[in-house]
Amino acid sequence: NLPVVAIVGRPNVGKSTLFNRLVGKKLALVDDRPGVTRDRREGDASLIGLEFRIIDTAGFETDDAETLPGRMRAQTQAAVRESDVALFMVDARAGVTPLDEQVANWLRGEDTPIILVANKAEGKATESSVMEAYSLGLGDPIPLSAEHGEGLVDLFEALRPHI
Ligand code: GDP
Ligand code: MG
Numbered sequence: 001n002l003p004v005v006a007i008v009g010r011p012n013v014g015k016s017t018l019f020n021r022l023v024g025k026k027l028a029l030v031d032d033r034p035g036v037t038r039d040r041r042e043g044d045a046s047l048i049g050l051e052f053r054i055i056d057t058a059g060f061e062t063d064d065a066e067t068l069p070g071r072m073r074a075q076t077q078a079a080v081r082e083s084d085v086a087l088f089m090v091d092a093r094a095g096v097t098p099l100d101e102q103v104a105n106w107l108r109g110e111d112t113p114i115i116l117v118a119n120k121a122e123g124k125a126t127e128s129s130v131m132e133a134y135s136l137g138l139g140d141p142i143p144l145s146a147e148h149g150e151g152l153v154d155l156f157e158a159l160r161p162h163i
Contacts, residue, residue, distance in 0.1 A: 002044065003163035006055040006079035008107070009089035010072070010099040014119040018089070018146035019056035022047055040075065048156045052163050055079045069099070073106055085113045085162035087155075090133050092118040092126040092143065104136040115158045116141045122148045 007015040023043035045054040057079045080086045088107055090100050107114050118130040121143035133141035142158055144151035 002051060002053040003084045004053045004055065004082055005045070005159065005163065006057060006083040006086040006112075007089060008057050008076045008079060008086055008103065010097065010103060013089045013091040013094075014146045015089050016041070016056050016058065018087075018117075018119065018144070019043065019045075019054060021146055021149060022054055040079065047152060047159065050156055050159060050163065052084075052159075055083065069102060072099075072103070076103060076106060077110070080107065080110050080112045080114075083112055085115060085159060086110075087117050088114050088136075088138060089117050089119050089144075090136070090141070092121040092129040092133070092141075094120075095129045096132050096135060100136065104138055107138065113162050114138050115155075115162075117144045117151075117155065118142065119144045119146050121145055122150055 007018055009015055019041060022045035024046070040058055041056040043054055045052050057075050086107070088103065090096060116133060116136060116138045118133045118141040120126065121130055122145035130141050130143045142151060142154050144155060
């Protein structure tokens with residue numbers, strides 16, 4: 001039985017892009033429109049020889065801003081509770097949003113270890129946004145670029161103690 005890792009976070013931060021990179025197949029739909037992926041996806045991931053089952057949380061697509069947080073919360077909690085460790089992804093270009101803070105509050109109540117990752121961190125312009133993610137109170141953010149494959153060694157080092 002492989003250890004299980006969930007990727008959680010608000011829509012459009014790059015969860016499916018990281019999932020695709022780690023699974024190595026285009027299993028998760030990626031789209032420029034926020035929240036296009038319909039269902040939760042799972043796949044067998046490999047990161048520098050570390051093997052695990054990975055869950056891409058999705059299904060947040062809705063035009064109804066009032067129901068989004070409730071649906072996100074249910075899916076986020078379900079995935080995190082099944083996982084040995086969870087990656088909480090934020091967008092280093094957008095900075096911390098109120099929805100990120102909401103997700104952080106849900107995660108604080110869970111027993112699963114959380115690794116904070118600041119995605120879209122390619123290039124130097126994002127450094128202050130990466131720092132801003134400290135304010136979420138979930139430890140040191142790991143700068144990552146899922147799209148460009150940067151920060152994967154640091155991600156490996158962060159995951160290894162948990163799986
Ligand atoms: P999800 O909703 O969290 O699953 O996000 P997606 O993986 O669907 O990505 C949302 C958007 O962010 C897409 O346009 C991606 O191409 C883009 N994206 C993902 N990772 C990166 C990254 O590392 N850098 C940049 N600049 N864009 C990214
Ligand atoms: Mg997605």
